[in-house]
Amino acid sequence: MRSEGRGRWWGLLAISLGVAMIIVDATIVNVAVPQIIRDLEVTSTDAQWVQEAYTLVFAALLLVAGRFADRSGRRRMFVTGVTVFVVASVLAALAGSGPALIGARVLQGIGGAMMLPTSLSLLNANFRGREKGIAFAIWGSTIGGAAALGPLLGGWLTTTYSWRWAFGINIPVSLAVIVATLILVAESRDDRAERGVDLLGALLSVIGMTGVVFALIEGRTYGWWERERPFSLFGLDWTANVSPVPVAGLVGLAALGVFLAEQVRRNRAGRPALLDLSLFGIGSFRNGILAAAIVSLGEFGLLFALPLWFQNVLGYSAFRTGLALLPLAVGSFLASGIGAPLTQRWGAARVVQLxxxxxxVGVAGLGLVVAPDTTWWAPVGFLFVYGIGVGLATAQLTGVSLAEVPVQRSGQGSGLQSTARQVGSALGIAVLGTVLFAGLGGILTDRLADQPGLAPAQREQVVTAVKESAGAAITGLAADPRTAPIAEEAKVAFSDATRYAAFAAAGFLLVGLLACLRLPRVRAEATGDAPPASAEPAQV
Structure with a gap:
């Protein structure tokens, strides 16, 4: 029995390492993009899709992957996802063109979507009671820490070796995760699941999520209504004056509407359905995923703005930017140690609120210290507090959401919870990105209005360059003595806009905190003291 216990905890380490890998890959590419553009000679549009193709496919497939994991076996789905991910990483590391790299990132997104909800359902099936709380705490802190470590790891690998190693590092990690998972993690599935597959539901779900997430991610780039730049997909050019964003959003919402109607019909008829609507009758699950979506609006959106500010205003290198964000990772990892005892003492809902x-507090504090002349130590404490909060909230909110979900349906519950988080995060990034760049444009335009010797047309050109480069143009302006004063104004404007984005994120988190006040106190027996359904003995 002791050996089995140790095996499960080592298995948890393997699962957490796999989760860390897919979260890191969502952020690691950000700091490698400039070198990718130079080496592969890709356009800025292709470079953008290198970053966002992964996120788009990842979010679109979470619900489908979680449901199919319940039926086919959760460990099998997780290992298959890791295998797809490592193959995609090899293709990305060897890519010789922009389209090849984008294709590899799409494949990575498929693998990641198979892994994330399945990792949650494996924890839900293989841990019980107090151990489940500890397992979720480790899982949640892994996500927060990995999100902050991504830029550090990416900056170090890109600076010291090559951007290709940002993908190559996944190869040994993936192989270790596959071996450890097969040896140490028990298989589980829903043997009572109805026969048949809801292929229409799966198709509508993917179309709907793809359209909605695309609109949220790309609205600022291509225009929320009128098309602001060229758009092409699979070699086909979008020539209409209207942006593809509202079209994709409307198609996505329509598909989701048909999907929900079809799921209601299938549930009433007792036919196989992708979405088991009875899950929403569980109060802790219903309130938990709603709170997760709202909290995600402000939780990671600021990580989009902060690296840009560190590099383009304070002049940090990619590696130093990663170091600057390290306190967030430290705080998140520390939360895994204090989360379980706090949960035992106060309950999961109270720990989520904390x-x-x-x-x-951390996000609002960052907004207060952001300035063109901020010293390196000023954000440290607030980033640490921010990380503590991410580690506590992510883990325990997940635990509350899934606590009363039957083990045999944990894959579907995990998929829904992960999807709610991803949609909330995409919406948060969309809103905060709009606040950041709209604020930057407006503030810089006002500050340059009285700049001597700068004609209106030149002012507009400078503002456009700073906005479209996400602040990277500031370095070039500062290097030329003739435009150095303009660069100083741009640094002030970018700092002010980052401050506004931080305060907007804090506003989302305040709404999320109010939503978390509605979380129920989950009964102790709901934490999973019963043996996991249909679980095979752990192979140790």
């Missing part, structure tokens, strides 16, 4: 409150 975590979101800590995030709110």
């Amino acid at each position: 975590g979101v409150a800590a995030e709110l």
Whole structure:
């Protein structure tokens, strides 16, 4: 029995390492993009799709992957996802063109979508009671820490070796995760699941999520209504004056509407359905995923703005930017140690509220210290508090959401919870990105209005260059003595806009905190003291 216990905890380490890998790959590419553009000679549009193709496919497939994991076996789905991910990483590391790299990132997104909800359902099936709380704490802190470590790892690999190693590092990690998972993690599935597959539901779900997430991610780039730049997909050019964003959003919403109607019909008829609507009758699950979506609006959106500010205003290198964000990772990892005892003492709902409150304090504090002349130590404490909050809230909110979900349906519950988080995060990034760049454009335009010797046309050109480069043009302006004063104004404007984005994120977190006040106190027996359904003995 002791050996089995140790095996499960080592298995948890393997699962957490796999989760860390897919979260890191969502952020690691950000700092490698400039070198990718130079080496592969890709356009800025292709470079953008290198970053966002992964996120788009990842979010679109979470629900489908979670449901199919319940039926086919959760460990099998997780290992298959890791295998797809490592193959995609090899293709990305060897890519010789922009389209090849984008294709590899799409494949990575498929693998990641198979892994994330399945990792949650494996924890839900293989841990019980107090151990489940500890397992979720480790899982949640892994996500927060990995999100902050991505830029550090990417900056170090890109600076020291090559951007290709940002993908190559996944190869040994993936192989270790596959071997450890097969040896140490028990298989589980829903043997009572109805026969048949809801292929229409799966198709509508993917179309709907793809359209909605695309609109949220790309609205600022291609225009929320009128098309602001060329758009092409699979070699086909979008020539209409209207942006593809509202079209994709409307198609996505329509598909989701048909999907929900079809799921209601299938549930009433007792036919196989992708979405088991009875899950929403569980109060802790219903309130938990709603709170997760709202909290995600402000939880990671600021990580989009902060690296840009560190590099383009304070002049940090990619590696130093990663170091600057390290306190967030430290705080998140520390939360895994204090989360379980706090949960035992106060309950999971109270710990979630404490975590979101800590995030709110950290994010608002960052907004207060952002300035063109901020010293390196000023953000450290607030990033640490922010990380503590992410580690506490992510883990325990997940635990609350899944606590009363039957083990045999944990894959579907995990997929829904992960999807709610991803949609909330995409919406948060869309809103905060709009706040950041709209604020930057407006503030810089006002500050340059009285700049001597700068004609209106030149002013507009400078503002456009700073906005479209996400602040990277500031370095070039600062290097030329003739435009150095303009660069100083741009640094002030970018700092002010980052401050506004931080305060907007804090506002989202305040709403999330209010939503978390509605979380129920989950019964102790709901944490999974019963043996996991249909679980095979752990192979140790």
